[in-house]
Amino acid sequence: MMHLRVSFNVLYILSMCLGFLCVMFVCLWSGTWRGGFAWDGSFLQFNWHPVLMVTSLVVLYGNAVLLYRVPLPWSKWWRKVAHAGLLLVAVVLCLLGVSAAFDFHSANNIPHLYSLHSWTGIVTVALFTLQWSVGLGAFLLPWTPLAFKSFLKPIHVWMGMAIFILGLISSLSGINEKLLLTLVGGNGSNTEPYNALPAEALFANSLGILVAMFGLVVLKILFSKEWNNTEFEQESDRPLLADAR
Template identity: 40%
Template sequence: MENFYRFLFFVCAAAAVGVLSIIFVVIWVLHYKEGLAWDGGAAEFNLHPVLMVAGFIFLQGTAIIIFRLPWTWACNKLVMKLIHAGLHLSAFTLAVISTVAVFDFHNNAKIPNMYSLHSWLGLAAVILYCLQIVVGVVLYLVPITPVAWRAAFMPYHVFCGTLLFVGIIAVALMGITEKLIFSLKIPKYSESPPEGIFVNVLGVLLVVFGALVVFTATRVPWKRPNDQVLHTLHTNEGGEDSGKVGPSLSELSHAADADDTDVRRRIGKLDETN
């Protein structure tokens, strides 16, 4: 991998900021709010930010960069696809639970539903995320899907996933700001009380986490090499095929260092052959 230590820095930084964001949102609801519960009250509403940050943001970010980890390149591509899909499905499940918690709280407190821009975009994100998962499973996990379809849709799959991830972080920032404006009365949010400053820091952490994930996911030199392309290169350059199912980590590193331009050109032609 090109610039491996730089890649390692960004991955570790993303993991650290992501975990710190979860810690911050848990401290927020436990220390400044009413805690966590499933009782139809304010404590149930608090499940919404916690599950959204832990699932819809952190797990989704992890799913996006899971293919970039070089330690997974020796794994079967199908196994990695299942892990990728499992992380997204877990994130979606937590998002649904958190959405139900909001509706339950609003109904019990006689608060209108779906009136704010945050609620409109949030529900749209959940629906589109579900659609993204369904289309991804049909195209990339169903064996009968033509290879040409997979290759043709891959740029759109990546673009839609990245757009959803960034959009969900933006919607989360809208949500926590809305919550602070509604809940902070004495002192007001505009007076910069400790809770307001604390949650503002949480928002900054979410933005930093998103930036680190998107940067890591969009760096072409850090893309997982196509197994068939690298195996073909190894066979052609090394002579007789060794009969292995896929390349080893040393072969992946050798191929990546050899001629990155040629490898990427072949990847473009034979992308998503598994």
């Protein structure tokens, strides 16, 4: 048991460090390499998009789904509230990130939703919003029938993992698409082409590696049954407010 706990602690601390690095790298990329931030329909507004999407769909989402694995002295009620609260922050941030991209496209007469990245991204955001809304009604409202909660639980867990994986795919494809569109080189351009691997390309590619590593560590923790908190696996008809005490 001690070996399992040490292994979990190492992986969990690693996930926290990787998540911090993901946020730091995407902020530096947008804030330094891409010129900063604004909310005026310009390229500076679009810079919010990668920051908000990586922070919400990858880092906050990953930490929210790990809450049921962390050995904290919290009741089931507090874990559910913390899980739903973190995901609510993630929902708000990712909707702001989508808005930043749509506003930028509209202001610059760029078509919406034409790339594979945008398709996977909008599907991920839609599923995430639906998942959070259904989860709130099913698992936090006291009048939800136990039979419905028990039926929905495995679907909710599977969908949670699927949305996280889709978030990773959308983030990685978005990083690559942004580099392909901005590092074009050529006459009149102040950037080197992507295939010349300028410093910005190396930095953004490193961000992609960090995102992938964070995702792999989170999925390793989630798929390791020895780290399950079995007392939280089954739903009961006991009022959640009673568990809060």
